Amino acid sequence: MPILPRRSLADAVAAAAHAEHVTITATEQHVTIAGADMWLTTATQLGCSDPNPITATVPTRQLIAELKGLPDGDIEITTTQSALRLRGGKRSATIAQQGRLCEVRTVAAELWQPLSSNTLAAALKQVAAAAVKDEARPAVSGIRLTRDAVIATDGARLHHRNVGLSWLPRDLTLPIGCVGAVCDLLAVEAPKKSSKAGSAAPAAPDFAVAVGANNIAFRSTTAAQQRTLYVRLAPEPFVEWRRILDAAVINVTAVVDAAKLSTWLRSCPGSVVELSCGEADLRLRYEVLDDTGLRLLGEGEDAIEAEVLNAAVPIKLSVPYLRDALAGYAGTVRLCWTAGQPLRLSDGDWTAVLMFSR
Structure with a gap:
């Protein structure tokens, strides 16, 4: 019978939790835990001691629940024509087999x-x-x-x-x-140093x-x-994305510190922010709207230090969209916009384009 550590088995089943059913297949070399939905198939191979060839398909949620109830240590896996049985210590669990077999094809x-x-x-x-x-x-x-x-x-x-x-x-x-x-x-997590002398990470x-x-x-x-x-694989998500990117190539309006702007956006209570430029700052005027986005509940103004390179008319943007766009930035970020064009943010390798709000 296949014998596996409970934690390894539970981790493999959790990786396939997107599927309604999980298939456990044991061969002479390893045990495979696999689950599939419409877009994704996950298969985990674990080494085991003295495995006998078995195959069983069971409901994922029930299997996860039963594994949580078993004690830490080795788990014995056995099957019948209609059930999967797990045994750990003095406790055992039996799950009725049901669901479609998850087939995993080998890649050359x-x-x-x-x-x-x-x-x-x-x-x-x-x-x-x-x-x-x-x-x-x-x-x-x-x-x-x-x-x-x-x-x-x-x-x-x-x-x-x-x-x-x-x-x-x-x-x-x-x-x-x-x-x-x-x-x-x-x-990839950083390797943890072992407390035992001479043991390798x-x-x-x-x-x-x-x-x-x-x-x-x-x-x-x-x-x-x-x-x-x-x-x-899915189809191309939006066939005009190249046109969006090319249309936003304009002169740099201002250069700001990404961390300062991100911090301000995280604390901003508004849903829409209007950007404009002063002599040496980026002016931020936000609006607090109701759930419909039509009724104005409040507003406020602020400014952060910036290097202003070109004059531009004010532009309104979604606060969540601008916050998401700046999440990957470090250092300074270039803001580019002009009348009737979207906002472009760039730091060389990273570019974001945001359509203006009306």
């Missing part, structure tokens, strides 16, 4: 390419706020990956981050619902990526486990 070894995890994960997190998040339209909700940038837009704003993705054979789109799982897989995972005709796979490999995400 030559298709895997090494991946720099920190670079891609940071870029995805930075642009994700601007992606469409509409459960009624999942096909248009995504982040566009190109060989030199990642882009997200919902038509009212656009986030663009320069990043080298030389392994990409073509432009493709990650569904927004899968971006969080990809970032979690690629997250755990090695960082090895990451790899493979691109297919209709999907993309990300893999993380450690000494204890191998986890793979299979993501179904």
Whole structure:
């Protein structure tokens, strides 16, 4: 019978929690815990002692609940034709088998390419706020990956981050619902120093990526486990994003400290802010609106130090949109706008475009 540490098994099941059902498959080499929904399949391989070939599919929520009730230590896994049984210490749990078997296809070894995890994960997190998040339209909700940038837009704003993705054979789109799982897989924690003298710190995972005709796979490999995400590709989220980016190329209006502006936006009670320039400052006039966005409840003014380079008419912007755009900035940021054009923020590798509010 397969025997696995409870924490490793619980972590593998939690990674597949997006699926309604989880399939546990044991072979002579490892145990695979897999779950799939419409866009994402997650499969985790764990080494085990003396496994017998078994396959069982059970409801994810029930499996998670039963694992929480089992004590720490090794868990014995056995199956019958109709049930999965878990035993840890003196406690056991039985779950009726139900649901569709989750099949995991093997990716040919030559298709895997090494991946720099920190670079891609940071870029995805930075642009994700601007992606469409509409459960009624999942096909248009995504982040566009190109060989030199990642882009997200919902038509009212656009986030663009320069990043080298030389392994990409073509432009493709990650569904927004899968971006969080990809970032979690690629997250690398700093190795913890062991308290025992002479013991080495755990090695960082090895990451790899493979691109297919209709999907993309990300893999993380450690000494204890191998986890793979299979993501179904989505269509391009907004076909006019290139036009939005090109249309906002105008002269720099002001240069401000991103940290100071971000701090002000986090404490701003308004939903709309009007930007204008003084002689040596950026003037901020905000409006507090009701839930409909039509009734004015209050307003206020403030200013922060800035280097003003060109005169420009005032521009109104969404406070949450501007706050999201500045979340990835460090140092100084260039603000560019003119009459009838959107606001463009840039620091070289990072660009955000925000449509003005009326």
